[in-house]
Every structure is written in structure tokens, then in C-alpha cells.
Amino acid sequence: MIDIHHHLIYGVDDGPQELAISLAMAHEAVDEGVTDIVCTPHASDTYPYQKALNQERLEELRSQLGNLVRLTLGCDFHLNGDNIIDALENPLSFSIDGKGYLLVELPEMVIPPQLTEAMRRLQGVGYTIVITHPERNQVLYQRHDLLAEWMRTGCLVQVTAGSLYGRFGKAAEAFSLELLERNWIHFIATDAHHPKWRPPHLKKAYDFVADKAGVETAQRLFVANPRAALEGSKWPQQPEPSGLWEYVPLKFDLSQIPRESKRTQLRRRTGLPGDEAESSKGFWGRIFGK
Numbered sequence: 383m384i385d386i387h388h389h390l391i392y393g394v395d396d397g398p399q400e401l402a403i404s405l406a407m408a409h410e411a412v413d414e415g416v417t418d419i420v421c422t423p424h425a426s427d428t429y430p431y432q433k434a435l436n437q438e439r440l441e442e443l444r445s446q447l448g449n450l451v452r453l454t455l456g457c458d459f460h461l462n463g464d465n466i467i468d469a470l471e472n473p474l475s476f477s478i479d480g481k482g483y484l485l486v487e488l489p490e491m492v493i494p495p496q497l498t499e500a501m502r503r504l505q506g507v508g509y510t511i512v513i514t515h516p517e518r519n520q521v522l523y524q525r526h527d528l529l530a531e532w533m534r535t536g537c538l539v540q541v542t543a544g545s546l547y548g549r550f551g552k553a554a555e556a557f558s559l560e561l562l563e564r565n566w567i568h569f570i571a572t573d574a575h576h577p578k579w580r581p582p583h584l585k586k587a588y589d590f591v592a593d594k595a596g597v598e599t600a601q602r603l604f605v606a607n608p609r610a611a612l613e614g615s616k617w618p619q620q621p622e623p624s625g626l627w628e629y630v631p632l633k634f635d636l637s638q639i640p641r642e643s644k645r646t647q648l649r650r651r652t653g654l655p656g657d658e659a660e661s662s663k664g665f666w667g668r669i670f671g672k
């Protein structure tokens with residue numbers, strides 16, 4: 383399998399902070415059956431993209447890991463003004479291995495109308511946009527027509543592996559299952575950040591997809607499509623997506639999804655049992671968490 387979204391590089395964003403943790407994550411990914419990892423540090427207001435440092439640490443990881451797993455550089459690209467200008471002025475520079483596929487993270491609370499135009503311009507200079515984890519975006523729960531509009535212009539969709547089996551809550555689970563059913567998913571990736579809290583696990587999701595949608599679909603979402611993005615090669619034939627060119631209402635209904643308590647959300651996010659999760663929040667987290 384090929385994981386196109388993994389925060390493997392240490393000390394550059396909210397992924398691992400030490401080399402040893404990065405190496406542990408790479409080993410865990412290999413144990414899962416991953417042959418290639420695209421390292422995708424954030425480019426955001428909080429974590430500006432440090433090209434030289436990312437490249438330097440990528441080389442360090444490559445030399446430490448040898449032939450165990452192939453590593454490539456990409457980016458978890460947030461659509462803020464500075465990033466968009468930079469990406470337009472330096473075409474393909476944020477894409478996977480400079481070959482054109484760009485992982486784009488949407489804002490979580492509000493999606494301004496200018497965002498569609500920004501994506502169109504990025505496509506105009508050669509990027510193929512991959513919208514990351516729409517199933518975790520609150521706005522799209524009510525506005526899946528936006529996702530359809532972007533897909534009609536050629537945007538692709540990446541879902542987080544853990545969403546399929548409830549690791550990101552009931553809403554993300556239900557939404558991702560509907561996307562799977564509609565053939566609106568092109569990639570499944572880990573978005574790994576940490577061995578425990580956000581682990582690089584793909585196998586469970588692969589088995590889940592193979593069981594629900596067949597091995598052929600699993601191979602497409604975990605191997606063939608990611609390989610095309612990694613190599614910048616010809617985009618493989620895809621099954622017809624349903625409800626893309628004609629309006630089909632979602633079966634997914636947010637009002638029917640039970641709300642989670644703060645404690646459950648925290649336990650889910652950290653992967654720790656209740657009390658441990660509470661103490662892992664840190665000083666400010668404990669204050670604001672209340």
C-alpha cells in the first residue's frame with residue numbers, strides 16, 4: 383500500500399517531535415504493509431512550510447531507513463492567501479514529488495466562495511487537487527453539493543483511514559461510508575501524526591473496504607490511485623460516481639447522529655482511556671477543556 387498523507391517528518395509541525403518517533407512510525411507503517419510514504423508536513427498559518435528543513439529531514443530519514451520503505455515529499459496544504467500566491471508563483475512546488483498532485487485541506491468552520499476560484503487557478507497552473515478528509519469537515523456535512531462541484535472540475539478526494547471505522551466519530555464514519563458507496567473516494571490515507579494518538583494504520587481500513595466494496599476497490603484506493611499520484615502517471619480508470627452529475631440527496635443526516643460528550647471526543651482523539659486522556663491535555667487544555 384502507498385500512504386499519500388503522513389506527517390512523518392519530525393519537528394516541523396504537530397507530527398512527531400523527535401527522530402526516534404518518526405522512525406517508529408515508519409516501522410509501524412511497514413508492518414501494516416506500506417511500501418511508500420508521502421511525507422506531508424503542514425503548510426498553514428500555524429505551521430509554515432519549511433522547504434529546506436523538510437528536505438533535510440527527509441534525507442535523514444531516508445538514510446536511517448535504507449530500503450525499508452520509500453519516502454517522498456509532499457505537503458498538507460492549507461488554502462490561505464499566502465500559500466495560494468506561493469503555489470501559483472511556483473507551480474507544482476507543493477505537490478507530491480513536484481509531479482502535480484496537491485493535498486488541500488479545507489477550512490473547518492466557513493468555506494468562503496473565493497475558495498472555489500482559488501482551486502480553479504491552482505488547477506490552471508497544473509496542480510491536480512486532492513481534497514483531504516472532507517468527511518471530517520463540518521461544513522461539507524450540510525454542503526456536499528460543494529464537494530460535487532469541485533469533483534466535477536477534476537478535484538479528487540482523500541478520506542482518512544480511521545474515519546471508516548469510527549476513529550473520528552460517528553458523523554465522519556457515516557459520511558465516509560456514503561462517499562465510499564457513491565464512488566466519491568479516490569484515496570485512503572492515514573494522516574498519521576503520532577504512533578499512539580494518530581497512528582499510521584492502513585490495514586484495518588484496507589480490509590474494511592475490501593469487505594464492503596470488494597478487493598478491486600481496495601486495490602484502487604490504497605495502491606493504484608496512490609501510485610499514479612506518487613509517480614504523476616496516467617490517472618487510472620475509475621468507476622462512475624453516483625450523484626455527481628445529477629442531484630441525489632445524502633442519506634447521511636447530521637441531526638440523526640448522536641452528539642458525543644467532550645470526554646468521548648478526547649478519548650477518541652488521543653486513543654487513551656478516559657482519565658489518561660484527561661491528564662494528557664496539559665495545563666491549558668485542562669483549563670479551557672472545562
Ligand SMILES: [Fe+2]
Pocket residue numbers: 387389422458573
Ligand atoms: Fe494532515
